[in-house]
Amino acid sequence: MALVLSEDAQLVRDQAMDFFREKSPILALRKLRDSNDADGFSRALWKEMADLGWAGFVVSEESGGSGFGMVGLGQVLEAAGRTLAASPLISTALIGASALDIAGTQAQKSAYLSGLLAGDVITALASDEGAHHAPDSVATIARADGDGFVLDGRKSFVLDGHVADLLIVSARTEGGITLFLVPTNAAGVTVQRRIMVDSRNAAIVTLAGVRVGANAVLGGVGGGAGLLDRLLDRARVGLAAEMLGSSCEAFERTVQYLKERKQFGVAIGTFQALKHRAAQMFAEIEVTRSAVLAALVAIDEGSTETPALASLAKAKANTTFNLTSSEGIQMHGGIGMTDEHEIGFFLKRSRVAEITFGSTGFHGDRYAALMGY
Amino acid sequence: MASLATFRVETRAWLDENCPPIMRTPAPADETVWGGRDPTWKFPEQKLWMDRMAAKGWTLPTCPKQYGGGGLSLEEAEILAEEMNALGCRSPLQGMGQTMLAPVLIEYGTEAQKQEHLPAVIKGEIRWCQGYSEPGAGSDLAGLQSRAVLQGDHFLVNGHKIWTSNAHYADKIFCLVRTDPTAKKHEGISFLLIDMAQPGVRARPIRLISGASVFCETFIENVQVPKDNLLGEINKGWTIAKRLLEHERKSIGGIGARQSQRADMPMQDIAKLHAGEAGGKIADPTVRQNVATFQMDAAAFQLTRKRAADEAEAGRPPGPMSAMFKYYATELNKRRYETILAAEGVQGMGWDGEDFKPDEIRWTREWLRSKANTIEGGTSEVQLNIIAKRVLGLPD
Numbered sequence: 001m002a003l004v005l006s007e008d009a010q011l012v013r014d015q016a017m018d019f020f021r022e023k024s025p026i027l028a029l030r031k032l033r034d035s036n037d038a039d040g041f042s043r044a045l046w047k048e049m050a051d052l053g054w055a056g057f058v059v060s061e062e063s064g065g066s067g068f069g070m071v072g073l074g075q076v077l078e079a080a081g082r083t084l085a086a087s088p089l090i091s092t093a094l095i096g097a098s099a100l101d102i103a104g105t106q107a108q109k110s111a112y113l114s115g116l117l118a119g120d121v122i123t124a125l126a127s128d129e130g131a132h133h134a135p136d137s138v139a140t141i142a143r144a145d146g147d148g149f150v151l152d153g154r155k156s157f158v159l160d161g162h163v164a165d166l167l168i169v170s171a172r173t174e175g176g177i178t179l180f181l182v183p184t185n186a187a188g189v190t191v192q193r194r195i196m197v198d199s200r201n202a203a204i205v206t207l208a209g210v211r212v213g214a215n216a217v218l219g220g221v222g223g224g225a226g227l228l229d230r231l232l233d234r235a236r237v238g239l240a241a242e243m244l245g246s247s248c249e250a251f252e253r254t255v256q257y258l259k260e261r262k263q264f265g266v267a268i269g270t271f272q273a274l275k276h277r278a279a280q281m282f283a284e285i286e287v288t289r290s291a292v293l294a295a296l297v298a299i300d301e302g303s304t305e306t307p308a309l310a311s312l313a314k315a316k317a318n319t320t321f322n323l324t325s326s327e328g329i330q331m332h333g334g335i336g337m338t339d340e341h342e343i344g345f346f347l348k349r350s351r352v353a354e355i356t357f358g359s360t361g362f363h364g365d366r367y368a369a370l371m372g373y
Numbered sequence: 374m375a376s377l378a379t380f381r382v383e384t385r386a387w388l389d390e391n392c393p394p395i396m397r398t399p400a401p402a403d404e405t406v407w408g409g410r411d412p413t414w415k416f417p418e419q420k421l422w423m424d425r426m427a428a429k430g431w432t433l434p435t436c437p438k439q440y441g442g443g444g445l446s447l448e449e450a451e452i453l454a455e456e457m458n459a460l461g462c463r464s465p466l467q468g469m470g471q472t473m474l475a476p477v478l479i480e481y482g483t484e485a486q487k488q489e490h491l492p493a494v495i496k497g498e499i500r501w502c503q504g505y506s507e508p509g510a511g512s513d514l515a516g517l518q519s520r521a522v523l524q525g526d527h528f529l530v531n532g533h534k535i536w537t538s539n540a541h542y543a544d545k546i547f548c549l550v551r552t553d554p555t556a557k558k559h560e561g562i563s564f565l566l567i568d569m570a571q572p573g574v575r576a577r578p579i580r581l582i583s584g585a586s587v588f589c590e591t592f593i594e595n596v597q598v599p600k601d602n603l604l605g606e607i608n609k610g611w612t613i614a615k616r617l618l619e620h621e622r623k624s625i626g627g628i629g630a631r632q633s634q635r636a637d638m639p640m641q642d643i644a645k646l647h648a649g650e651a652g653g654k655i656a657d658p659t660v661r662q663n664v665a666t667f668q669m670d671a672a673a674f675q676l677t678r679k680r681a682a683d684e685a686e687a688g689r690p691p692g693p694m695s696a697m698f699k700y701y702a703t704e705l706n707k708r709r710y711e712t713i714l715a716a717e718g719v720q721g722m723g724w725d726g727e728d729f730k731p732d733e734i735r736w737t738r739e740w741l742r743s744k745a746n747t748i749e750g751g752t753s754e755v756q757l758n759i760i761a762k763r764v765l766g767l768p769d
Binding site: 002003004255258259266267269270272275276278279280282283286287288289290291293294311312315316361364365367368369371372373 | 641644645653654655661662664665666668669670672673674676677679680683684686687689693694697700701754756757758760761764765766767768769
């Protein structure tokens with residue numbers, strides 16, 4: 001696997017960078033926050049993204065997508081990360097589209113996929129139940145009932161949950177974990193929006209006696225853990241790509257500030273104490289970029305190394321974004337503490353992204369286990 | 374591309390036919406082949422393998438054939454390296470002559486200098502060492518004070534070099550000397566090639582914290598060096614010196630890649646042995662987390678080296694990432710040994726004696742040796758300065 005972007009992928013990257021800079025700068029996120037926007041993202045802009053084909057990058061051509069793949073979607077996500085753009089790219093274009101493409105029955109695809117590709121159907125993965133990412137800890141129960149199931153449980157951190165039309169719910173069944181497609185308007189589903197520090201979308205989803213048919217099962221009954229892991233690996237890598245973009249932007253803004261800000265009669269970028277830390281951040285961003293690209297390529301090639309590379313990419317993105325956002329504040333000094341300055345948005349986003357789909361500790365543990373220690 | 378595929382097939386066949394079986398086993402450090410006028414051989418296959426590779430010019434694969442090199446393109450050289458790696462072939466010959474001097478000889482040398490020095494490097498006939506640092510010129514290398522005065526057809530050289538790696542085994546030294554003490558410090562330096570087998574040149578090994586003596590102090594007293602041994606123009610040696618440092622950084626930046634091929638117990642196994650094993654995992658959670666963090670950083674760095682190589686192969690312009698290779702590789706190597714030592718506990722604290730296994734003592738010595746990694750070839754702080762200036766454009 002060559003770690004080089006194809007010319008097509010470069011074109012997508014350039015197009016996406018222009019798109020987000022022009023249509024969704026950080027100011028757009030600020031406006032969504034300050035206006036207490038009910039959706040927390042722009043549906044019109046999401047429609048434009050879908051029109052560009054981004055919702056179908058990981059969907060095969062026979063299912064109506066382009067099959068362009070994860071490397072391509074990774075470029076879009078990295079560009080979105082640069083402007084901290086709020087959108088259902090991860091919840092829907094990545095996780096929902098992958099779920100249906102990988103495991104959806106013909107009927108499930110017919111029901112949801114064309115709407116998803118058009119930007120009309122938004123999906124959300126309802127997996128985590130506690131304060132930490134722990135996909136194996138599932139207390140939500142799906143009890144067999146006639147030819148269907150009845151679901152009961154509580155999901156604590158569902159990205160885009162309150163704007164989703166369709167939930168992908170992990171629940172315990174006989175024989176293991178099963179994934180279910182549950183419409184948000186099904187009887188017994190309650191969605192409560194959470195207001196997060198990064199002004200991005202998340203919700204608590206409660207399932208109380210939610211009745212679904214056997215046709216709601218995604219993949220096989222009892223075989224959901226492997227599928228969930230596969231979807232989560234894609235989500236981890238996609239989010240890592242987004243975080244890489246955010247890291248680059250926070251870092252570049254900080255370096256620019258070091259060149260402009262004068263103290264003691266000179267640019268503060270002349271100070272070695274700051275130069276060295278900036279150079280260290282550069283090095284961390286470079287190795288993170290390699291890990292992210294390797295993981296994106298591994299997914300497209302169906303490599304058996306995908307789980308380890310996904311954990312590597314997410315762990316490196318976690319530490320690098322934490323570093324670049326923290327140093328961004330410190331090196332901007334007092335102005336970085338103000339809400340008016342945009343560097344603070346990166347700090348807030350970094351910590352939410354860090355705990356989403358696995359903290360550094362989670363992925364260190366997983367990497368060690370995958371490597372046999 | 375078809376010809377590259379053919380080259381790969383033919384190279385593999387040739388290596389398979391010509392590399393002696395023992396030279397396909399992982400090489401302990403004391404079996405490295407250095408060549409030189411008076412080489413030491415542990416077994417005859419070392420010389421056989423060196424001679425066979427040298428005859429093809431593959432001890433310096435990208436050097437033009439007219440000087441005895443392999444005449445390979447970068448892509449072909451990469452294929453050769455990959456195929457050697459796949460068969461587990463040891464490096465046939467190592468030294469500063471190949472990795473550092475040869476590239477600047479090819480770039481700056483006269484035709485006569487190339488004819489004289491390159492074939493000798495390629496055949497392993499001459500072993501070179503590096504005369505850069507001085508007691509008063511470490512990170513501030515351009516502050517060097519060794520003097521060379523042009524007197525007719527020769528320079529008269531007087532100087533004192535330090536940290537000259539393996540100078541006590543070397544045949545010749547490439548040396549930075551001051552030829553104009555009145556010029557600004559970067560503008561009065563010249564690059565001289567000096568034969569060490571003459572009166573007035575003396576190398577004294579320095580005992581290090583690891584107990585080894587790979588570095589020397591080298592004294593040069595009233596030594597006459599032919600004018601023809603000046604590389605490049607007089608007083609213009611700093612440009613060559615910097616270029617050579619780029620090649621040195623590149624070779625040190627590869628430190629992790631070489632290490633991964635070496636015969637050694639994997640770090641996680643060392644940790645299981647000393648920090649306990651439970652259910653297949655390292656029992657001590659802190660040790661386990663440290664091992665994983667190190668392994669992940671090492672993996673991400675390897676992928677970065679691969680990304681740089683892949684971009685070069687795809688004909689993309691070189692990105693800025695190679696500027697951090699030396700810094701990152703050496704900091705990682707120090708962490709490697711810190712992590713191993715922490716996992717070993719008291720077994721990592723041994724100096725000598727039979728209650729410590731040879732491996733344990735070796736790792737302890739390598740831990741001490743690794744501290745030099747971020748000092749030699751430009752300290753980590755100098756590397757970070759270079760990144761800040763050249764890549765990030767931060768002001769002086």
